[in-house]
Amino acid sequence: MTPTGIEAVFLANRDKLVRFLAARGAGDAAEDLVQDLWVKMAGRMDGPIANPLAYLYRAADMLMIDRYRSRRQAERRDQDWAEDQHLQEAGPEPPAERALVARQTAERVAATLTALGERPATVFRRARIEGIPQRQIAAELGVSISTVESDLRMAAHALAALKDQIG
Amino acid sequence: MSQDPVNPIDDVALDWALRMADPARADWDGFTDWLEANPVHAAAYDRMTAALLDAEDSLRAHPDVIAPEPVIVEAEPPRRRPLRWIGGAVAAALVGAVGVGLWSERPQPYVIETAAGEVRRVPLADGSAIMLAGGSRITLDHADPRRAVMERGEALFQVRHDDRHPFSVDARGLALTDLGTVFDVRLGRRMTRVAVAEGAVMVNPRGAALRLDAGQAVLAEGNRLVRQTVAAEAVGGWRDGRLAYDGAALSDVAEDLARFLGRPVAVRPSVAGQAFRGTIDLNAVRRDPRLLGALLNVAVREDGQGWMLEPRG
Structure with a gap:
């Protein structure tokens, strides 16, 4: 059986995806990761995909982001554990406290966005939380796409700066 | 930067x-x-x-x-009309008017509830009236006849307009303010719909301030507001036993039927999303439920006390 659709696209672009993953920080593991990626993706393909190559790239990109985030989380857990050892008595943070901290973080994120003004906050929410295309956001707000882009950039900067502060 | x-x-x-x-x-x-x-x-x-x-x-x-403002989406893709935002000053004036302590008495809330299949007219002290559809519930206030809180079902508001004291309705978090009006509010399981027959209604005067004129409706689902065009004369048609739809999901139609006919109407998931366009004559359907099948393009099966709408075999 000749491969069709996304499989054909995958096979034709396998080398490019390996190169991408290597540059993306996977190094020598890029070959293995590309194979993992395909196994994962082949299992949950439903419906036609508009741009299969971009879809594969994005999936590879997200795979690396997930790896980064889970690595960072593990490091944080280790660090917490080390601190707990240090404090002997202190068990893990109680759930209520953790929920409170999470809520305070969300409030700071929201405050950072609202401080930029109503439009940048709306643009960020529509684009990044709700996944609305920028063209549509521009139409809804009656502004140009470049305004939407610059609002988005401004919001992203503010959030990156906040992240620097709160870790 | x-x-x-x-x-x-x-x-x-x-x-x-x-x-x-x-x-x-x-x-x-x-x-x-x-x-x-x-x-x-x-x-x-x-x-x-x-x-x-x-x-x-x-x-x-x-x-x-972040308490997002509702997002307004135009429902008719072919002709994109500019959004009808109302100026901030006008909206602020409206909010001010609503908030004025004119009705300074303590609230004296009372609840009116209808059984499924029942329709009741509720006259208000200011000359306005509310037609409450079956299976509905609304909270009113003796101390302030210009306020209503819809809790369930559907109601048609015939409001005597007063510029200085706009009539306001809270429809499951959606704030409505009349601008001289007959309008219908329906709280569905999934979404809230507001349709205007006469005059105009301001939706969420504090936030999006979306103005609906006669022949316009808005569907609210979560934070999303979708504007629609409706036949103004069909708004509140349920008073005369007519339910008009323009592309509603069968699950929503079934919800209405259950409320107006006073019996359970269920839909098989495979047809629940099917769109229906047309008008249902409730009296005719009451006499002969099989009519529904032809109208909605489903099979109607008697199911104990109620009906089950199924795909046609």
Whole structure:
């Protein structure tokens, strides 16, 4: 059986995806990761995909982001554990406290966005939380796409700066 | 952005993070080149992307902290009309008027509830009237006849307009203010619908301030408001036993039928999303439920006390 659709696209672009993953920080593991990626993706393909190559790239990109985030989380857990050892008595943070901290973080994120003004906050929410295309956001707000882009950039900067502060 | 604490590489990485998440702007070859140009680029991109995702996850987990304004979406794609925003000053004036302490007495709330299949007219002290459809519940206030809180079902408001004291309705969090009006409010399981027969209604005067004129409706689902066009004369047609639809899901139609006919009407999931366009004559259907089958293009099966709408075999 000749491969069709996304499989054909995958096979034709396998080398490019390996190169991408290597540059993306996977190094020598890029070959293995590309194979993992395909196994994962082949299992949950439903419906036609508009741009299969971009879809594969994005999936590879997200795979690396997930790896980064889970690595960072593990490091944080280790660090917490080390601190707990240090404090002997202190068990893990109680759930209520953790929920409170999470809520305070969300409030700071929201405050950072609202401080930029109503439009940048709306643009960020529509684009990044709700996944609305920028063209549509521009139409809804009656502004140009470049305004939407610059609002988005401004919001992203503010959030990156906040992240620097709160870790 | 010179005072920005983000360093130059992070700055570029942040731009890539935004860009690669946007299918319309993603450039995977260009991005690969940038990553290959310097090994620290990948790490910066990870950090910046994670910073954004962390912030977004945090907001998603606490949706109330940003309390988004409802988003208005035009429902008719072929002709895109400009959104009808009302000026902030007008909206503010309306809010002011609603908030004025004219009805300074203590609230004396009372509840009116109808059984499924029942329709009741509720006259108000100011000359307005509310027609309450079956299976509905509304809270009113003896101390302030210009306020109503819809809790369930559907109601047609025939409001005597008073510029100084607009009539306001709270429809499951959607604030409505009349601008001289006959309008219908329906609280469905999934969405709230407001349709205007005469005059105009302001939806959410404090926020989006969306004005609905006669022949217009808005569907609210979560934070999303979708504007629709309706036949003004069909709004509140249920008073005369007519239910008019323009592309409603069968599950919504069944919900209405149950409320107006006073018996359970269920839909098989395979046809629940089927769209219906047309008018249902409730009296005719009461006499002969099989009519529904032909009208809705389903099979109607008697199911104990009620009906089950199924795909036609």
